Amino acid sequence: MDFAHVELSDEDSAFQTELREFLASIVTDEVIARDRATGENFDEGVHLALAERGYLERDYRPAEDGGFTAVRRRIWELEIGRAHTPWFHWGTTAMVAKSVEQFGSRELVAEVMPGVLAGRLRLCLGYTEPDGGSDVATCKTRAVRDGDGWIINGSKMFTSNAHNAQYVFLITNTDPAAPKHKSLTMFLVPLTSPGVEIQAIRTVDGDRTNITYYSDVRIPDHYRVGDVNGGWSVLREALNAEHGTVERDAEGLQKIATMTEHLLLLADGLDRVAGIVGRPDSTGRRPVDDESVAYRLGRAAARTEAARSTPEKFGRVAIAQALRELTPDLMDILGTAAVLPVGTDGAADAADDGGIEYLFRLASPMGIYGGTLEVFRNMIAQHELGLGRPNYSPIRAS
Ligand SMILES: Cc1cc2nc3c(=O)[nH]c(=O)nc-3n(C[C@H](O)[C@H](O)[C@H](O)COP(=O)(O)OP(=O)(O)OC[C@H]3O[C@@H](n4cnc5c(N)ncnc54)[C@H](O)[C@@H]3O)c2cc1C
The missing domain is CATH 1.10.10 (Arc Repressor Mutant, subunit A)
Structure with a gap:
């Protein structure tokens, strides 16, 4: 390094x-x-x-x-x-646009790309379904041929930013009888199509996401991205980009893991906590003079720095885990007023105006979206450490 x-x-x-x-x-x-x-x-x-x-x-x-x-x-x-x-919408839009450029028809590229680069068109991800998202290939949303086009029926969970997007990059099942990785076809579905419904969901950290429904949505064939039943090869590239599996550049300046921006927020929050515990109270005593406070603050700074220097899939896990473990500790250092959310009466005077409290709530969903930490740990075990495929068969009584 x-x-x-x-x-x-x-x-x-x-x-x-x-x-x-x-x-x-x-x-x-x-x-x-x-x-x-x-x-x-x-x-x-x-x-x-x-x-x-x-x-x-x-x-x-x-x-x-x-x-x-x-x-x-x-x-x-x-x-x-x-x-x-x-601006998190841009990362998703750019990722989908790359798949469209690589696998979409010329007509689709011409329809979408100028608007994407001009900021007018935004693209969101329709992978996860209400029955499960980790195994994206287990897809129940159906697309059925209808003359020159397709009819789509199904629903997708957590279609973030759909309400600010013009298209959704949708995984569909086009051959339920086939093995699951050979049953998928990708589409870029215009969200203004009749039969699309978007319903809001708020997550624990206050983020807005959506559930989206597709009822007899009819689209022409040029919205298909890649081959019929060849969706897995289209999706694999997009998933690799989302998981941060990218070629390293020769200059060593590349972002080394996904979600490093969340760590910047943690580093900012940590600085604010350090400022607060360094202030003397009315008796002249500073909280940081307590050795346990100084130790925990130092440990948090070291963990943050270590997570910041951890690359790729390892970094994705280290960042989310650092947020999950450090934020309750930092709230504890600040005291009970740290549970007051940003903007609440007294939050700024008695603690850090809800800065760490927000990160505490963010830590849970950020270990889920873009692939859960458990799934990432399995990928690390299997692909990086060579420990073989996980075995999910029931444990047999001896
Ligand atoms: C705020 C937010 C925004 C999101 N935005 C989008 C979006 O824009 N588009 C989109 O398509 N999706 C989005 N998602 C969905 C996200 O990708 C999924 O939630 C995630 O992939 C997990 O799927 P699931 O929630 O269905 O959990 P499940 O897959 O049902 O998993 C349930 C539990 O089982 C564990 N588990 C599952 N499989 C394994 C395994 N093989 N090994 C070990 N443990 C396992 C999981 O870790 C989890 O704890 C978003 C989610 C959130 C919370």
Whole structure:
């Protein structure tokens, strides 16, 4: 691992300043307050402004095709996180757009790509079903041929951002009699199609997601992405990207694991707690003078740093686990007022205005979406440590 400091050129420094100022002008207090209230992780004004400046397109494209250089991509990722930009929708949109470009018809690419890069069109994921999401290949949503098109029936759970998206990347079953990995076909379904219904769900951390229903939804064949019953090969690439299984670049500047932005929030929260416990009370005593507080704070900083340096699937687990274990400990250090959510009376004076409390609530769902921690641990055991496939057969009594 290379911990070398990157010396920015004058041009890259200027880029960082310009980006930081631009983000400060569009990610206003009002945008952040609205995002907290709605839990949407999305703001259309911000999204369109980033697109208009060409940032979305430069993020989407590789460097050799007009995209960010490795250094600017790193600056971009760090600054967008530091500004608390509500923009998680872009990651999903870009991921689906790559599958559409790779596997979609020319007609579909022409319909979708200009709008995606202009920020007007957003794409969401329709993988998980009410009966289960970890094994995405066990899909009950049916697509049936209807002349030149298809009729879709079924439902999807946790279709995040569907209400701000124009298309859903939908896994369907087109051959229930076939083995499950040979039964799938992917579609990019326009969410304005008659028969699509979107219902809101709020999660424990206040995020808004959705359940979506598809009742006799009719779409032309050009919305199919990849071969009929060949959906697994389309999906595998998209799942690899979501799991952070990507080729490392030669410069060592790449984001090393998915969800590192959550760790930036934890690092910010930890700094605030350190500031609070360093303040003397009316007797002149500082909480951090208590050795157990100092020890626990130090341990939290070390765990955060270790999670930040852990790559790929290991990093995804380390980040979520760090959030799950450190946030209750940090709340305990702050005392009972730490359970007050952001903006509640007294939360800012008596504790950290709900900063760690929010991360405590975020820690549970973030160990679920994009694949649960248990599933990631199995992938690590099987693929990285070579321990073989897990055995789910019932334990036999001897
Ligand atoms: C906030 C949020 C947003 C989400 N956004 C989206 C989205 O936009 N689009 C989308 O399609 N999905 C989305 N999801 C769904 C997410 O991907 C699934 O919740 C996840 O894959 C787990 O599926 P499940 O909830 O159906 O749990 P299940 O698969 O039913 O699992 C239940 C439990 O069994 C465990 N388990 C299951 N299989 C195994 C195994 N093989 N080995 C060990 N343990 C196992 C799991 O870890 C879990 O504890 C979102 C979820 C959340 C919470």
